[in-house]
Amino acid sequence: MTASALSAAADGRPAGRRCAVGIALGIFVLLALTPLLSQLYGGGYLTTLAMRAMILAIAAISLDLLIGQGGMVSFGHAAFVALGAYAYGIAIDEGVYSIFAILPAAFAAAGLFALVTGAISLRTRGVYFIMITLAFAQMLYFAMGSLSRYGADDGLTLWSSADVAGTGLLKSDTGLFLSILAALVGVWLLVNRIAVSRFGRVLRAARQNPTRVATMGYSVFRYRLTAYVIAALIAALAGVFWGAQANFVSPAIGSWQRSGDLIAIVVLGGMGSRNGALIGALFLVFIEEVLSGITHDWRLIFGPMLVLIALYAHGGLAGWIERLQGPRRSGGG
Amino acid sequence: MTDPVLEIDRLTKSFGALCVTDDVTVTLMPGECHALIGPNGAGKSTLVHQVSGLVRPDRGRILFQGRDVTALSQHARAQAGLGRSFQITSIIPEFTALENVALAAQARAGKSFRFFRDAGRERALNETARACLGQLGLGDRGDLVAGELSHGEKRLLELAIALAGAPKALLLDEPMAGMGRAESATLTQTLLGLKARYPMLLIEHDMEAVFTLADRVSVLVAGAIVATGTPKEIRNNPQARAAYLGEATA
Numbered sequence: 098m099t100a101s102a103l104s105a106a107a108d109g110r111p112a113g114r115r116c117a118v119g120i121a122l123g124i125f126v127l128l129a130l131t132p133l134l135s136q137l138y139g140g141g142y143l144t145t146l147a148m149r150a151m152i153l154a155i156a157a158i159s160l161d162l163l164i165g166q167g168g169m170v171s172f173g174h175a176a177f178v179a180l181g182a183y184a185y186g187i188a189i190d191e192g193v194y195s196i197f198a199i200l201p202a203a204f205a206a207a208g209l210f211a212l213v214t215g216a217i218s219l220r221t222r223g224v225y226f227i228m229i230t231l232a233f234a235q236m237l238y239f240a241m242g243s244l245s246r247y248g249a250d251d252g253l254t255l256w257s258s259a260d261v262a263g264t265g266l267l268k269s270d271t272g273l274f275l276s277i278l279a280a281l282v283g284v285w286l287l288v289n290r291i292a293v294s295r296f297g298r299v300l301r302a303a304r305q306n307p308t309r310v311a312t313m314g315y316s317v318f319r320y321r322l323t324a325y326v327i328a329a330l331i332a333a334l335a336g337v338f339w340g341a342q343a344n345f346v347s348p349a350i351g352s353w354q355r356s357g358d359l360i361a362i363v364v365l366g367g368m369g370s371r372n373g374a375l376i377g378a379l380f381l382v383f384i385e386e387v388l389s390g391i392t393h394d395w396r397l398i399f400g401p402m403l404v405l406i407a408l409y410a411h412g413g414l415a416g417w418i419e420r421l422q423g424p425r426r427s428g429g430g
Numbered sequence: 431m432t433d434p435v436l437e438i439d440r441l442t443k444s445f446g447a448l449c450v451t452d453d454v455t456v457t458l459m460p461g462e463c464h465a466l467i468g469p470n471g472a473g474k475s476t477l478v479h480q481v482s483g484l485v486r487p488d489r490g491r492i493l494f495q496g497r498d499v500t501a502l503s504q505h506a507r508a509q510a511g512l513g514r515s516f517q518i519t520s521i522i523p524e525f526t527a528l529e530n531v532a533l534a535a536q537a538r539a540g541k542s543f544r545f546f547r548d549a550g551r552e553r554a555l556n557e558t559a560r561a562c563l564g565q566l567g568l569g570d571r572g573d574l575v576a577g578e579l580s581h582g583e584k585r586l587l588e589l590a591i592a593l594a595g596a597p598k599a600l601l602l603d604e605p606m607a608g609m610g611r612a613e614s615a616t617l618t619q620t621l622l623g624l625k626a627r628y629p630m631l632l633i634e635h636d637m638e639a640v641f642t643l644a645d646r647v648s649v650l651v652a653g654a655i656v657a658t659g660t661p662k663e664i665r666n667n668p669q670a671r672a673a674y675l676g677e678a679t680a
């Protein structure tokens with residue numbers, strides 16, 4: 098449907114696949130080195146920045162499962178991140194510290210919300226789908242803003258961290274950093290596995306030609322709804338890390354601007370490609386950091402950049418990088 | 431007498447004031463090729479859409495293997511064994527030809543809620559897909575991206591997709607549309623070979639194909655069936671000639 102042409106080649110072909118895996122590996126290694134770099138300069142600053150970028154990347158990768166593979170342009174994906182963050186925040190605030198209680202709660206909240214809102218949203222298509230996902234996210238946004246017990250609009254500051262089986266894994270910066278990195282690698286692997294699995298194949302085909310897929314005997318709705326729930330669970334994981342990293346949760350995490358940022362990341366990075374969302378998220382955080390050092394109105398520069406990339410970089414940043422790597426590989430075959 | 435595989439029973443459908451399906455009754459017997467002919471805009475495609483579940487009829491019933499499928503969704507009818515092709519080529523353009531057909535085979539194999547194993551490496555699916563491509567002479571086209579095939583190859587791919595679903599009946603909406611004479615003739619022979627295994631409801635403008643393949647022919651004019659009979663009977667039927675054949679075989 099919507100995101101078709103851009104995601105074309107990245108899926109199947111072995112040569113492209115190997116190249117993409119190499120790029121991802123490079124990125125993960127670089128990320129793993131940031132705490133060391135951080136010690137050389139900036140104190141914890143670089144590590145914090147990298148953690149924020151990785152959390153954003155986890156959320157964006159899950160959104161790309163919807164947009165790039167499923168053709169479902171959700172404009173409310175930040176709501177699931179917020180649900181994860183609030184599950185974390187509320188649990189900590191109430192004195193529930195075990196991550197093995199917090200994670201299931203976050204997954205249950207996001208999964209249930211996705212199941213119900215997805216079942217309704219997925220009856221619509223195109224612009225209506227964008228609108229209705231936005232509407233549901235807004236509902237949640239205002240609902241969270243009305244939680245007076247948990248800080249309402251101002252949000253909730255957290256005074257302690259979650260506990261992982263008695264270890265302080267999430268309490269130290271390094272431990273948290275490594276946990277987020279591991280989650281990112283895991284999510285990247287998972288979503289890329291899904292893309293080539295039986296399930297993912299149906300999902301990708303339904304993006305291009307839902308009628309054909311239905312006449313093959315697939316209930317397109319069920320596949321899309323399942324993808325919607327999976328993406329929500331991953332986004333909730335990002336939300337839990339968000340809470341743990343910032344020690345602060347507020348409705349702003351689920352605001353429509355955040356959902357818009359996630360879409361921008363996916364488009365910028367390259368929809369439906371193996372590394373698009375990952376590269377897009379890192380790029381966004383990096384560029385925000387650089388540009389906001391130059392001017393407060395950094396979005397004035399970022400906006401046109403996004404337009405240029407959307408217009409000229411076919412396949413987003415990931416597509417552009419892969420073309421740099423293998424310009425002689427003939428396209429399409 | 432044997433029971434029909436497919437029974438379209440007094441089907442009626444209007445788009446606003448335009449009645450495109452007017453009390454249509456058609457049966458398809460086991461082993462039969464039943465051709466549906468008629469001028470442009472007669473409502474042939476819309477009839478097939480209703481049988482496959484793409485369009486809901488206003489009234490009437492559709493029985494498939496004795497079971498009322500009128501209320502079933504498209505995918506449920508496909509799972510029940512109704513395969514179809516589209517007049518306007520309908521494929522998965524970014525997939526390779528092989529993947530297109532393997533996807534259809536996968537639907538048949540069931541269990542598509544699998545999230546980890548690389549479906550592209552599943553031998554059983556790929557072998558079924560290769561066999562279907564081979565049947566239509568596309569054996570060496572499997573690795574090409576479907577959207578980049580020639581028009582004629584896309585038409586054949588469409589059929590290969592339908593076959594891979596191991597259908598119990600085929601609805602073919604102008605499989606020869608846009609093909610050259612030679613391609614049409616080859617496809618006619620291919621379909622002749624498939625006829626024994628798959629009962630077919632065949633819409634086709636190519637009269638040579640129709641008279642080679644069909645056991646019975648129905649003529650649809652302005653949404654209504656005006657004549658049904660053997661090809662010979664239809665050739666000599668004045669109503670059918672006036673409505674359609676006159677202009678087509680002149």
Ligand SMILES: Nc1ncnc2c1ncn2[C@@H]1O[C@H](COP(=O)(O)OP(=O)(O)OP(=O)(O)O)[C@@H](O)[C@H]1O
Pocket residue numbers: 445448450468469470471472473474475476477517
């Ligand atoms: N969704 C729709 N809404 C309104 N009118 C429609 C719709 N689909 C088809 N029609 C009209 O119904 C009539 C029958 O169309 P249909 O495509 O079934 O004809 P056909 O017999 O298949 O013609 P052809 O030989 O050109 O393929 C046409 O007049 C067409 O314009």
Ligand SMILES: [Mg+2]
Pocket residue numbers: 474475476517
């Ligand atoms: Mg037609």
